[in-house]
Amino acid sequence: MPGSTSATVDDIREALLAAERVVLTSHIRPDGDAIGSEIAVALFLKALGKEVLAVNSDAEPRRLGWLIDDHADGLLEKFEEGKLSQIEALANADIVMVLDVGAAHRLGKLADRVMGASAKKLLLDHHPDAEGWFDLACVRTEMASTGELVYELIAGHDPELIDEHIATALYAAIMTDTGSFRYGATRPSTHRVVADLLERGGISPEPIHINLFDQRSRESLRLLARALETITTHYDGRLATMVITQDILRETGAYFDETEDLIHYALGLKGVVTALIFLETLSGIKVSFRSKGDCPINDWAAQFGGGGHANAAGAYVRGIALNRVIKDVIDKAPLHVMADAAAESTDDDISQADLALLSAFKGKLD
Template identity: 35%
Template structure:
């Protein structure tokens, strides 16, 4: 349950806000962060946006005033002297990497606005609910209940981007009637869906498209085609002259195979291996991810491995996925009771 009154109190009784989001931010992370910033600025608050990662080029249009700064030690004073630190779209401190130390050290009142499962205890107050499709949906409710007249086109665009990207363009599980009602209100504020979709998704580089082609042409399946997976290695990255952000979204193609119930992307990072998991229906990839120290949602989750080789990760994860699928087929769920 989200305590809207408490949020209003925090906003009204403080002046200096710092908002941050997770490593490799996606549309929901950035859209939610910027919408909050535009809202607080309309209330004449002092707002700083500081992230570990740079903003990917296709989301830059949401931040026309260049409000987002990449973290640097020079910004420590801003973070240490803030009244309120807002963590948006993540729920454990390790997700902010280089900022962990200063975030922990700051005496500011810390709040978390998020929709992922299993929040860790790293803030003073949570505005979290896993029922929401996107952090942007929560941010919308927070702003609306504060004062709906504050939602202008800029805020609407940022929230639209947040919700569109986290619902897979309004098709994932938690795309509820409420989501569409919110979207209707955002469109009434002047948001143009075609324009935002094109800016986010139709500005791919040739490098990304080539890498995607390479990944897809080597797609593999396991367990009678019920698991489909794509592997992206450092070498493939180099060959296509793509960068790590280019791999965003590749995992979703795995589920376009009819027989596939689980889709996995194995991605060899500079530092470790990342596995992105997706599923159809009610198979909870979050449960699978948690077995390896990862997490996420029912239909979308992720795991990071730091001390294993790619082949090893593929073997152990596929083995566990198969076991969990067998259990899912037997019991109709893979969620622990």
């Protein structure tokens, strides 16, 4: 039924088992969860004798290259306009399965081809607000990662199929999206899944962690040093911001994708509940929102045309100068970022005095 977001992992598996040719795809600027989930599903379907191709609008970031070189060469490609094998795969597919993203615009150059494909469209995702054009959509927002859903997909068919390669891909997926098992969405079941992956795959965490996080370039460390200097706090130290300009990137020689984990340093500051990073790109300002604990920031990101999870969201602002974007975003901080939500919640209603205090806070930037 088109528009259904209530499909189960079993429904998704049943549809896949009945198919012969499957194309997988995920979001632009694919991360470890996107790539790891795609590789695991691709290896699973290949083991079942299906024809499968995973194709993304963007290439994988360089730091995830090892995942593909090692296990999935020829299974996962970057979309190339006019590449016959990819066009044929999309045209002949029984199923196009989208992983880790439910919004067409985040499929990049593949959006029209995926939506226009005659194949059945499946979604397996953990992001809220999936669009309605999927034939079967399994969206489980309580999951920390799409990788955990893929584990369910495979283990529910035959856990024996979880070999070293599938286990490595899923471990990397889950490790990425849980921030190495420390974010709020990490649950006991997350640890049960990774325990099973370690056992069945005969893999150990350390080399995967080293591959994912300990491969920094000198340029990226120079970028880190510069980025730390830009940290500013607001609202009594509850909000920390970081700014990366094109000048900083140029001067340090770092790549844009090396900005990815910088925000955690701002979030790591004592007393900070929310951190923002403003990244100046050639076509606009990318704003990343992160928070700790019960401090949702996705509605805040949505005010700037973005969205995401409660504790991790993003937005992209075009046509407005960097300094203006910084001020606008900070000014629109939700009340629970501006002031201590615990103090407010002792009263059901916010008093007039509190509201006056909050509006005074609002204009005050460090």
